Amino acid sequence: NAGVTQTPKFQVLKTGQSMTLQCAQDMNHEYMSWYRQDPGMGLRLIHYSVGAGITDQGEVPNGYNVSRSTTEDFPLRLLSAAPSQTSVYFCAVVIRGGNEQFFGPGTRLTVL
């Protein structure tokens, strides 16, 4: 998995609560991204970063914030969770050179 770790593996939130999904990598990859996967809709890009200090929006950014203060970490923040954010969240890195993407193991989030 190219050294990509995600925590937690599972999380249950109540509507309105906030939380941060963690993504970390130890191989100095510059490009990191967050996706959500919903049944029948495939994976959709939330936010991505091409390097420390640089972030940009993907296809479904509303309700999510990100920051990239270091190369190693790319946390995804839900400021006020909603049931529509119930999903499986994947973090990915792009391997320099071939631009191959590798994914972390995922976080399964349920918002009640």
Added chain:
Amino acid sequence: KQEVTQIPAALSVPEGENLVLNCSFTDSAIYNLQWFRQDPGKGLTSLLLIQSSQREQTSGRLNASLDKSSGRSTLYIAASQPGDSATYLCAVFSNDYKLSFGAGTTVTVRA
């Protein structure tokens, strides 16, 4: 906006038959195309990566082709086995640094 489509959505074949999975995309300005496998409740495993300048890639029983001008890729799996049962995802990495996924093809190989 890149749109990626995978047909069929589901496929069931007897063991030993060859599998053909199709992927199409709307914008040919891409860096590469990647095929993934996903087992139920699990993460994504990269199977094959085809750079935009390449026509095909092979790994064991898997072969993927890319026709960038027509916006198509095909994944062939030879002599299918029950262990090949999974969902196969096609993803296109575009020149705007965004990865777009198809909805996937769910494959069942019957013993």
